Amino acid sequence: MTVLVPQTEGVEILSEVDGLRPVLYDPEKPLPDEAATARALVPPFLATSDAIALTDGMPKLEIVQLLTAGAEAWIGKLPDGVALSDGRGAHGGATAEWVVSVLLAVYRHLDRFVRAQDRGVWDYHRTEELAGKKILIIGAGDVGAKTKARLEPFDVEITLVGRSARDGVHGWDELPQLLPRHDATVLIVPLTDETRGMVNAEFLAAMPDGALLVNGARGPVCDTDALLAELTSGRLRAAVDVTDPEPLPEGHPLFSAPGLLLTPHVGGSVPLAMRRAYGVAAEQLAAFAAGDEPPNLVTGAY
Numbered sequence: 023m024t025v026l027v028p029q030t031e032g033v034e035i036l037s038e039v040d041g042l043r044p045v046l047y048d049p050e051k052p053l054p055d056e057a058a059t060a061r062a063l064v065p066p067f068l069a070t071s072d073a074i075a076l077t078d079g080m081p082k083l084e085i086v087q088l089l090t091a092g093a094e095a096w097i098g099k100l101p102d103g104v105a106l107s108d109g110r111g112a113h114g115g116a117t118a119e120w121v122v123s124v125l126l127a128v129y130r131h132l133d134r135f136v137r138a139q140d141r142g143v144w145d146y147h148r149t150e151e152l153a154g155k156k157i158l159i160i161g162a163g164d165v166g167a168k169t170k171a172r173l174e175p176f177d178v179e180i181t182l183v184g185r186s187a188r189d190g191v192h193g194w195d196e197l198p199q200l201l202p203r204h205d206a207t208v209l210i211v212p213l214t215d216e217t218r219g220m221v222n223a224e225f226l227a228a229m230p231d232g233a234l235l236v237n238g239a240r241g242p243v244c245d246t247d248a249l250l251a252e253l254t255s256g257r258l259r260a261a262v263d264v265t266d267p268e269p270l271p272e273g274h275p276l277f278s279a280p281g282l283l284l285t286p287h288v289g290g291s292v293p294l295a296m297r298r299a300y301g302v303a304a305e306q307l308a309a310f311a312a313g314d315e316p317p318n319l320v321t322g323a324y
């Protein structure tokens with residue numbers, strides 16, 4: 023099965039799988055001749071919905087395999103009969119680690135100390151402790167579960183929330199009661215019609231004074247203006263890896279919002295990220311080529 027793949031580190035993993043023939047393409051240039059017969063496409067990492075245009079030149083396309091867990095740019099946009107499979111599992115550990123690192127950074131005031139160091143000031147003051155904090159994790163998928171596992175040794179109280187309640191997971195309908203009871207709320211949900219704008223003024227108002235919002239999901243899950251209002255008033259704090267818009271244009275008010283720790287969508291970006299993503303892609307495409315359903319197939323229930 024011919025697979026069109028962007029030239030990225032780790033792509034060689036696909037060549038090691040029997041039955042797969044990866045052919046490189048440059049997303050900025052016309053597709054190679056093999057596009058006419060290729061049955062699979064791997065879009066560039068974190069590609070926006072503009073990348074859908076790549077599928078126009080692929081009449082035999084049967085499956086799009088993503089290198090990311092987030093599939094929002096592709097859901098419902100592919101030609102009929104073309105399957106979509108995501109990169110779930112590849113970046114979960116690194117993203118969970120990002121969540122732990124910002125929780126520690128915020129509670130131990132690392133940003134304030136770095137600023138003081140830049141100014142040559144010995145800014146001695148007491149900080150806060152992560153231990154004992156009540157943390158609400160919204161999103162009970164791969165990243166949510168890994169975040170919970172990595173946070174557990176810090177002696178925090180964790181509540182996990184998913185779309186629907188199940189063993190050890192509370193349902194979204196319980197959020198109005200849960201939000202006021204937690205010191206930090208961590209967003210690890212996919213961007214869907216249901217989650218777009220889910221964190222609005224009302225949601226934020228339900229968080230207690232001084233609470234911390236952590237967004238490791240997607241920018242549009244949170245209403246930027248509503249968050250800015252809470253940050254500007256000094257009532258809430260936030261740590262975000264994703265923004266709306268993204269990337270943030272120069273001079274955007276989020277850059278100077280008080281109480282915000284901002285990172286440029288790097289949660290999953292670690293040295294092994296691409297190799298792991300291609301490892302997951304190889305498993306999915308091998309299953310598809312063998313006539314089986316890829317484990318990460320994105321279905322309507324996503």
Ligand SMILES: O=CC(=O)O
Binds near residue numbers: 113
């Ligand atoms: O943002 C990263 C991902 O969706 O995997």
